[in-house]
Amino acid sequence: GAVVSQHPSRVICKSGTSVKIECRSLDFQATTMFWYRQFPKKSLMLMATSNEGSKATYEQGVEKDKFLINHASLTLSTLTVTSAHPEDSSFYICSAKSGRGLNEQFFGPGTRLTVL
């Protein structure tokens, strides 16, 4: 149990385009989902927390207009990188928490974004 999927696993795009990444909890309902960014050989940097049906809470320094997050259902959250630039190239990982009194976050496999 506690499986989280992400799609796509890899994406290459041109500078200025927008990219959408999907995060799904496959076998549980995720009241809260988290989006992280990870640089090579670095730890996870939390970008934002999203709760189903409400606006995401962004961490300090993360541009909410740049990284649009939607948590439309209890099993799906999306991250849209708008007008992507090469500095947005990174490994993006989502996680989900069931909210049934359990604290564990279960992570997706990650999405490697490369902006040319």
Add this chain to the structure above:
Amino acid sequence: EDQVTQSPEALRLQEGESSSLNCSYTVSGLRGLFWYRQDPGKGPEFLFTLYSAGEEKEKERLKATLTKKESFRHITAPKPEDSATYLCAVQPFRSSNTGKLIFGQGTTLQVKP
């Protein structure tokens, strides 16, 4: 300020050579401490949750213990397939509602046959 520090940054072991990884934390009230394993190019995989000092959890060759200031993750007789980056994360009580975690920088373990 809440902080998590893992040591060593990297560890090389021979197959069968037991060792420990350390996770030191400073947090204003600990709700839980979590250990994850991350393979290159993949998302972290959940291993253990520890909630109170003195608690221990085991999974195959891995055992995690918790004190008031740190957690140790012992690995007994490691195998090459245990090679990965191990991440420690804490959740302060003040983050109980949000579920936010504070991650350490990780320890990269390499086990040679």
